Amino acid sequence: EIVMTQSPATLSVSPGERATLSCRASQSVSSNLAWYQQKPGQAPRLLIYGASTRATGIPARFSGSGSGTEFTLTISSLQSEDFAVYYCQQYNNWPPRTFGQGTKLEIK
């Protein structure tokens, strides 16, 4: 099973600033990596797939990069609605499909 490790566990950033979230895979997942945003009491929402392709309706301030084992989600200028928990998920090797443990993005 591929283990996905996200860092940091919690990230404190001020509105308007840039946030950089990391995800590492225990073995290569090529570019088969997705990012999700989850707000309290809500289901996760797909942000990025293929490591760098924004899902439909996702603002351009969200960008993804990386391949192999190292991936980054960048939010260029944080808006109030962006404070949430973010998960990465690999879909290169399965079963199972595996998620990271999440990064909580909080207001500084």
Next chain:
Amino acid sequence: QVQLQESGPGLVKPSQTLSLTCTVSGGSISSGGYYWSWIRQHPGKGLEWIGYIYYSGSTYYNPSLKSRVTISVDTSKNQFSLKLSSVTAADTAVYYCARSQLGNWYFDLWGRGTLVTVSS
């Protein structure tokens, strides 16, 4: 647009079987092109993929749960279902149904989730 809605008991006794249904509206499961999944989230924790089903009935399960999981589909009702047997308190979680496009194994559409508590 397509929407997913989970339903089922919110409380299950230990050792019993957890049963949930996901109703798909705004589109047909039988049209193909998608896998239909169950995913769970333990309170305050991360996400765990449980398994997939295709409209034909083909299934794929997480090996860690495989011995206790059955996912089935009812195309006439446009629903798919989850059964998890011999539950314990460790199965208390929010259960989500979700969709993946065939060949793209990320989850592009999710239900709102339903909390299932295992307790006597």
